[in-house]
Amino acid sequence: MTLRAIRYENSNLEILDQLLLPAQSKYIQVKGVEDGWKVINKMQVRGAPAIAIVGCLSLAVELRNEKFDSKQQMRHEIEGKLNYLVSSRPTAVNMKIAAEDLIDLANQLSKDPNITLEDMKARFLQTVEDMLTKDIADNKAxxxxxxxxxxxxxxxxxxxxxxxxxxxxxxxxxxxxxxxxxxxxxxxxxxxxxxxxxxxxxxxxxxxxxxxxxxxxxxxxxxxxxxxxxxxxxxxxxxxxxxxxxxxxxxxxxxxxxxxxxxxxxxxxxxxxxxxxxxxxxxxxxxxxxxxxxxxxxxxxxxxxxxxxxxxxxxxxxxxxxxxxxxxxxxxxxxxxxxxxxxxxxxxxxxxxxxxxxxxx
Ligand SMILES: CSC[C@@H](O)[C@@H](O)C(=O)COP(=O)(O)O
Incomplete structure (x- = not known):
């Protein structure tokens, strides 16, 4: 029996397929935003906080290996992909709020002349990855x-x-x-x-x-x-x-x-x-x-x-x-x-x- 819905290590994202529980504990790899949207929409991962975390981490997985020509290009891609993830399920607001916060962050970072393209990516990814630990701390409180x-x-x-x-x-x-x-x-x-x-x-x-x-x-x-x-x-x-x-x-x-x-x-x-x-x-x-x-x-x-x-x-x-x-x-x-x-x-x-x-x- 396992109770870890989301496994994220070294940019590898896996979710426990909740459609198979309790008969089977099987993890599915989420390789990017398209997979993230599907596992949320099919309810293989569900629950308002988990939806937001998996959605945002699916973007992190995709961004990690992508090359961008400019901060503007990266900002544009982040915004489009987050808005797409919000469309996966409409009622839970957590994904929408996370998307708004992350789009704001991407805007700020892209406008800051002291931040390089590499720094922008690193700061953005760190912010997404911190969602996992923050959610557990919030739940304990x-x-x-x-x-x-x-x-x-x-x-x-x-x-x-x-x-x-x-x-x-x-x-x-x-x-x-x-x-x-x-x-x-x-x-x-x-x-x-x-x-x-x-x-x-x-x-x-x-x-x-x-x-x-x-x-x-x-x-x-x-x-x-x-x-x-x-x-x-x-x-x-x-x-x-x-x-x-x-x-x-x-x-x-x-x-x-x-x-x-x-x-x-x-x-x-x-x-x-x-x-x-x-x-x-x-x-x-x-x-x-x-x-x-x-x-x-x-x-x-x-x-x-x-x-x-x-x-x-x-x-x-x-x-x-x-x-x-x-x-x-x-x-x-x-x-x-x-x-x-x-x-x-x-x-x-x-x-x-x-x-x-x-x-x-
Ligand atoms: C901490 S989960 C809170 C809610 O998301 C939960 O009560 C719920 O309604 C889940 O619905 P679901 O359709 O399974 O995603």
Whole structure:
């Protein structure tokens, strides 16, 4: 069993093919931007932070061996290829924000007369490569901040029972995870009694990937199908729901894996606090509310088939949105590496985002 979604050494990029998990652990080499776009679009790598890191590293692999006549030519190529990578999947904002930051960096470097073409390339590649270590550090901070926030709401030294959705762990990030990072931190503090993870239809990221990570880490866990969420809240005394995010709008509305919204509605009814755990690279302050977030629709086949096996009646039509938007009013707070924010406090993140440019070194 391996939990490393992304392997990057000496400019060689490989991703663990998540379509084959948990049956097989097989790495695929990503030789450049074209391969990067394909593995993201086919969901061989998935999860908002992992998408951005693999996209940007695929550009690094390609740039490393390329020769440029001028800084302007390199800048132009960086911009075109990053914009192409952003088109691979539309909802998660991390790739878009990383692309904007890197295009800004390329512009600055190309205009600076003190920086040579070789320096520009080296600085650019280093900035991309640093994304891996930064993401792990951010996730550990999210884990700790989230665990403390949840524990501040329970009495004495009682243990927590957490419900989560989709996969937000090592496989969706450079390592450790966001919502699953919070669960890992609670477990490390010996304050976790149990985790319930949803199957996450139609693509089963919960059953295939989250369950795999929980078993790997020996975290006490139970898999439920998505339609059991209300029952689990009624009968299993859930302390909190913690989920990830693909894009958090400025007002706190949050796009995440389809099914998240109904969990938040049920959490409200049962009086269970509902948290989003996400790095700042998932917060899009340019989008005022969830109404402006484009929701990706995936092929029918992901619903009608499991692997090669058809489970739906032939001839039926399908609707397969990959994400839904949870309104801010249902969210108790957003756990980031810079602290815990109630949805209405998110706008203060603007300062953090500017002083802590996502991808700059
Ligand atoms: C840390 S991953 C956060 C989100 O990206 C995750 O919850 C999710 O919705 C993933 O969707 P996916 O379609 O598998 O890429």
């Amino acid at each position: 999210i884990g700790e901040i989230g665990a403390k926030e949840i524990l501040s709401r329970v009495s004495g030294d009682s243990l927590c029972r957490i419900l989560t959705h989709c996969n937000t762990g090592s496989l969706a990030t450079a390592g450790y995870g966001t919502a699953l990072g919070v669960i890992r931190s609670l477990h490390a503090m010996k304050r976790l009694e149990h985790v319930y993870c949803t199957e996450t239809r139609p693509y089963n990221q919960g059953a295939r990937l989250t369950a795999y990570e929980l078993v790997h880490d020996k975290i006490p866990a139970t898999l439920i199908v998505d339609s059991m969420v209300a029952a689990v809240m009624k009968h299993r005394n859930i302390t909190a729901v913690v989920v990830g995010a693909d894009r958090v709008a400025a007002n706190g509305d949050t796009a995440n894996k389809i099914g998240t919204y109904q969990m938040a509605v049920l959490a409200k009814y049962h009086g269970v606090p509902f948290f989003v755990a996400a790095p700042l690279t998932s917060v899009d302050l340019k989008v005022p509310s969830g109404d402006h977030i484009i929701i990706e629709e995936r092929p029918d086949r992901e619903m009608t088939h499991i692997g090669e096996h058809r489970i739906a009646a032939k001839g039926v039509t399908c609707w397969n949105p990959a994400f839904d938007v949870t309104p801010a009013s249902l969210i108790a707070g957003i756990i980031t590496e810079k602290g815990f924010f109630r949805p209405e406090q998110l706008k203060t993140l603007n300062d953090c985002q500017q002083t802590n440019n996502h991808t700059s070194s």
